[in-house]
Amino acid sequence: MQLEFVSAIDAVDAHQWQALLASDYPFLQHRFLRALEDHGCVAAATGWQPHHLLVREGDQLIAAAPMYLKQHSWGEYVFDWAWAQAYQNAGLNYYPKLLCAVPFTPATGPRLLGQLTDEQLATLQLQVQAHCETEGLSGVHCLLTQQTQAHRLAPDWTLRETPQYHWFNDNYEDFADFIDTFTARKRKTLLRERRRVQAQGLTLRRATGHQISAEDWRFFYHCYHTTYLKRSGQPGYLNLGFFEQLGRDMSDNLLMVTAHHNGEPQAAALYLFDSETLYGRYWGCLQEFDCLHFEACYYQGIEFAIERGLQRFDSGAQGEHKISRGFQPVPVYSNHWLANASARTAITGFIDRERQETAAYLQAAEQLLPFKQG
Template sequence: MSDMLTLTTHPSIAAIDPHVWDGLGDGNPFTSHRFLLALEQSRSVGTGSGWQPLHLTVERDGAIVGAAPLYAKSHSQGEYIFDHNWAQAYVRAGGRYYPKLQCAVPFTPATGARLLARDDMARAALLDGMMQVAGRLDVSGTHVTFCTEAEAALGAAAGFLPRITQQYHWLNRGYASYDDFLGALSSRKRKDLRKERARAQGFGGTIRHLTGDDLRPHHWDAFWEFYQDTGARKWGQPYLTRAFFDRIHETMRDDILLVLAEADGMPIAGALNFLGPDAIYGRYWGCAEDHAFLHFELCYHQAIDHAIAHGLARVEAGAQGDHKLARGYEPVPIHSLHWVRDPGFLRALEGYLRQERDAMGAEIEALAEFTPFRKGDLSP
């Protein structure tokens, strides 16, 4: 078999066979062809969004053996591993930071493979290809965010700079029930969470789990209102269009869990989750009424319930949120890769990231002391 590899960029994922793309992935819903296509078809990405698709494939003997979700970016919004300070420093030094290349899932701070490939040779070719494309397009550099630890190591060997940031994930240690999970906590924390859940569930209505064909258009109408309200408060305007939710209903409803709170038969709050082979990913939340602890119940506790019931290894509940610690979510390292074409700026970033990694390691270790688990009772 020939080792000759051919790199190709694609202005739309629609140009790539979905069976080929998904056959290279690991089942993560966010790097699935249907998710990325929904972003494009709904115009959540593309012209005017600052996320211009430029997906990369690697072919060997005429067959695609590697692929990566790649975008030309004109800003740093919607990334969650941010480089705003780098951009400002780059401009002060007389450079032009934007556009840049971003290998990522837009608006989605969830971990998973970014170099979809059958072997490390193809993965290395994807990384090299990103650097080549950056040079060809005369952009500042390229970044790979929320990648796996193994991809981070491969990228470091290829000349990318590894970065470590931090999120909170709930880890399933073989719990048989939520009460079993509570048994791993200190007595006071168990009582606090029981009280919190009782108060949240006493809001005067019902909580429903909706997936697959149980999801109906009126559920999406309600959730769109929730999403618009939350998006307007957090980002100024929502990243996703209304059409995106219609698209994922058509193509991904079996990969979705909508946790909905209803009062008098009317939706008043909801949390949208995506389901992977080994994890549940909390993505969006919103409400029409404020009730004590209902946000924590729908977003965190109900996700834990689902993970335990379905034997999932973890819950990823999105970016930020120190309040997740008290609810059993633990600090974990998040990996990314960064490369800029300017050698002087690359050297400066290398020193900065080395110090940041040391500080982040110490922060994760310190935060772990604030989890509600009994001391010395956790196993890896």
């Protein structure tokens, strides 16, 4: 079994990559990763240098993974800033590190593509660890991995659990059927929020695929870019060229929600979806309106998921406010290995303690769900 690291996704034949992926999960489609690279969103200059892993048996490509050499921890959503600070305090270099993840995307999914036996997987892990040591990388981190895959990578790559909030479709007929599962008080609160959006003269439009026009993309990007500037003083991670290419190459995976006020667009939210899951991803607004974020980013998504028969709505990172709106607290999984033995022991201990705290938090958070008992 031979490992190769390549500096561009186009070094991999798209058909071979797709055959290994063997699903319609949008964020590891060859064309999604290519759009990131084509428009410079991931590059050495941005601290996201592509370093994709290819695994061969003879001439046959049997596995692959999206990997990056990282010079910082921005855009990951599984936070390790404290680990980097501990390295700095000890006079060690935490960067560069090897990251297996989808850039700027806190959405759980496959990370290692292909079907490896347990023996092959163990060999692969050892070879990746050796690569880190040879190349002076502090370690390898596999973020937001599917649960079964994350457990296969453990214990050699320590399993970490962090909370997110996902909506699940219990065969609802429509939105009214969904909120009928709420207690009366919580249902009234949610309906009041939706009425508040209407009372402000806002109308919302859902568009998929080629219904999303070039003008829609320009407006969406203006909202996205403006919102990042307001929040952080920095432009967003992604640029207009990336989004326009996404619109051309992945139209069947896209939903855009646009909010209008007095006939003028004021906000937009962009989702991706596959045959099972809706992923809430990007949002921006030009003017603040009460409850509009909840409507555009949550309620419109839930309605769409019910209409399409999607089973889950992964709304992205953070946001305890989602719980009262029917998003259930769930653990998401990552794996970590550090080359420095002392650091590996310390951080493994931290992760073990954190896992217990996360389990207690998830149990407590479940008590805040709006659903009727029983």
